[in-house]
Amino acid sequence: MKNLLGNRVKLANLPTPIHHYPRLSEEFGFELFVKRDDLTESVASGNKIRKLEYVLYEALREGADTLVTCGGVQSNHCRAVAWTAAKNGLNSVLLLKGARPAHLQGNLLLSDLLGAKARFCSDNEYANIDALAGQVCAELRSKGKKPFWIPLGASTATGSLGYVNMVRELQESGTTFDHIYCAVGSAGTFAGILLGCQYYNLPTPPTGIAVCNDTNHFMKELNRIQSEFKKSYRLSVDLSGAGPAIDDSFVGKGYALNTDEELRQLIRLARAEGLVLDPVYTLKAFLGLIGHSRDGRIKKKARVLFVHSGGHAGLLSKNEELEPLLV
Numbered sequence: 001m002k003n004l005l006g007n008r009v010k011l012a013n014l015p016t017p018i019h020h021y022p023r024l025s026e027e028f029g030f031e032l033f034v035k036r037d038d039l040t041e042s043v044a045s046g047n048k049i050r051k052l053e054y055v056l057y058e059a060l061r062e063g064a065d066t067l068v069t070c071g072g073v074q075s076n077h078c079r080a081v082a083w084t085a086a087k088n089g090l091n092s093v094l095l096l097k098g099a100r101p102a103h104l105q106g107n108l109l110l111s112d113l114l115g116a117k118a119r120f121c122s123d124n125e126y127a128n129i130d131a132l133a134g135q136v137c138a139e140l141r142s143k144g145k146k147p148f149w150i151p152l153g154a155s156t157a158t159g160s161l162g163y164v165n166m167v168r169e170l171q172e173s174g175t176t177f178d179h180i181y182c183a184v185g186s187a188g189t190f191a192g193i194l195l196g197c198q199y200y201n202l203p204t205p206p207t208g209i210a211v212c213n214d215t216n217h218f219m220k221e222l223n224r225i226q227s228e229f230k231k232s233y234r235l236s237v238d239l240s241g242a243g244p245a246i247d248d249s250f251v252g253k254g255y256a257l258n259t260d261e262e263l264r265q266l267i268r269l270a271r272a273e274g275l276v277l278d279p280v281y282t283l284k285a286f287l288g289l290i291g292h293s294r295d296g297r298i299k300k301k302a303r304v305l306f307v308h309s310g311g312h313a314g315l316l317s318k319n320e321e322l323e324p325l326l327v
Contacts, residue, residue, distance in 0.1 A: 001199050004233060005165055008053040009060065011084060012040035015169040018305070023273045028293055030302045033177065034275065037166070038310035041083070043110060046310020047189050048080035050162030051154035056084055058158055064148035066140055070095040070129050072256065073120070074280075076311045077153045077186075079107040082116035091145070092116040093136060097126040106317035155188025155221065157228035163192020164199060170305075171200040179298055182307040183285035184208035184246055185255075187221035189309060194245075195237055209288030210248040211281050212255035219243050250288040256280045258318070262287065263325055278311030279318050 016039050021032045040049045059067060067085045071078040071094070078094045085092035094111060100120045104112055111118065125132050129152070137147040153159070170177075180197075184190045190208040197205050210218060222239040229235045252259060258279050266283050270276045277283040289306060292298050315322070 001164065001195075001235065004161055004235075005168070007057045008161075008165075009056045009088070011044070011053050011056065011087065012049045014040070014050075014165075015173075016040060016166075018173070018175065021273050021275060024269070024275065027272070028290065029300045030293060030298050030304050033175075033303065033305045035166070035170075035305055035307045038308045038312060040310070043114070044080045044083035044087075045312065046076050046080065047163070047307070048077045048154060048310075049084070050166060051159030051188055051192075052080055052084045052150075052162075053165075054158045054161045055150055055154050055156070056088065059090075059148035059150075060088075062146075062148060064090065064146050066091040066093060066145045066147045067150060068093045068095070068133060068137055068140070068147045069150040069154075070097070070126070070133065070152055072096065073098040073101065074107045074256065074314055074317050076107060076278075076281075076314065078116070079111045079114075079313060081150060081154075082111040082114040085116070086114045093140070093147070094118045095126070095129065095132060095136065096120050097123070106315075107313045109316075110313060153186030153188055155186035155191070155225070157225050157232055159188045160192035160195065160225055163189050164196040165192075166307075167193055167196025167200050167202060170196075171202060176202075176303070177204055177305040178302040179304045180204050180206040180307065181285060181289045181304065182206055182208055183281040183309055184210045184218055185212060185281055187218050187225065189307070190218075190242075190246070191222055191225045191239060193307070194239060194242055198238070205245060207288075207292070208242075208246045209250050209285040210246055211284045212251060214248045214251075215243055215246045218246050218248075247288055247292075250284050250291065252284065256314075258283070258321065260321075260325060263318070263322055267322070267325060276312065276315075277308070278314045280314050281309055281311050282306075
């Protein structure tokens with residue numbers, strides 16, 4: 001593992017700081033700390049860039065000149081890939097689930113600004129994303145390009161190394177916590193934190209709050225990542241017991257969908273202490289954290305670390321939903 005952690009291209013501003021929120025701590029009855037991974041970079045802010053440091057290392061080693069990936073129309077990951085490509089003199093192609101919107105906004109606007117080429121996919125096309133990616137990569141090769149395929153969220157064994165590296169930062173800081181919380185959307189961040197806690201002997205395994213799908217889905221993803229470590233790196237890791245640490249009861253209306261009450265909580269937290277969350281990932285994860293405090297899973301005066309995985313650009317596509325609530 002130690003050798004693998006050195007196989008990266010430095011993209012993010014690391015280590016990210018840990019901020020304490022005293023007023024929210026007093027309100028909730030536990031000590032709230034936030035790992036500010038929304039500060040990893042400006043345009044490419046968030047958790048994805050940590051993963052892409054390791055994925056880009058592989059892509060450059062293979063001589064790639066075009067990064068190809070997938071996600072929703074407002075994908076944070078796709079925006080981070082577009083930035084990574086532009087930063088390193090590469091091209092990028094984004095396979096986006098959904099119809100082309102009438103106007104560019106949020107992550108899509110930033111991706112276009114960075115020169116990414118978007119291909120909008122129907123639900124049926126996206127359901128067979130690996131086949132579509134193979135087709136697009138073949139088309140690029142026929143034009144003399146050297147594409148490198150990055151799966152959803154860069155949530156691969158390679159990508160998860162970015163969050164093993166984050167745990168190294170925690171270990172080196174000497175700061176300890178009773179709980180670590182993060183959002184679970186494609187499982188790579190959660191897998192990396194879990195592996196990092198194992199590797200660095202941190203006694204606090206993470207709790208993941210699902211923002212889409214259910215625990216069974218994410219266990220399949222963790223098993224895939226575990227198998228990739230064995231196949232690609234001949235490294236045996238164990239993610240098999242993570243199921244109880246993933247809570248899928250805060251998905252709500254579904255991925256990237258919010259109730260007015262959820263958005264009111266987003267506004268309240270922002271105004272209470274300047275903690276601005278994103279509507280897709282960190283808001284739902286933070287509401288899960290609060291729920292666990294209320295049902296006693298987080299004890300009074302516990303030290304809780306919340307991993308802020310970024311995604312602020314997603315707020316810009318929620319303007320019509322948020323505006324009526326901003327009173």
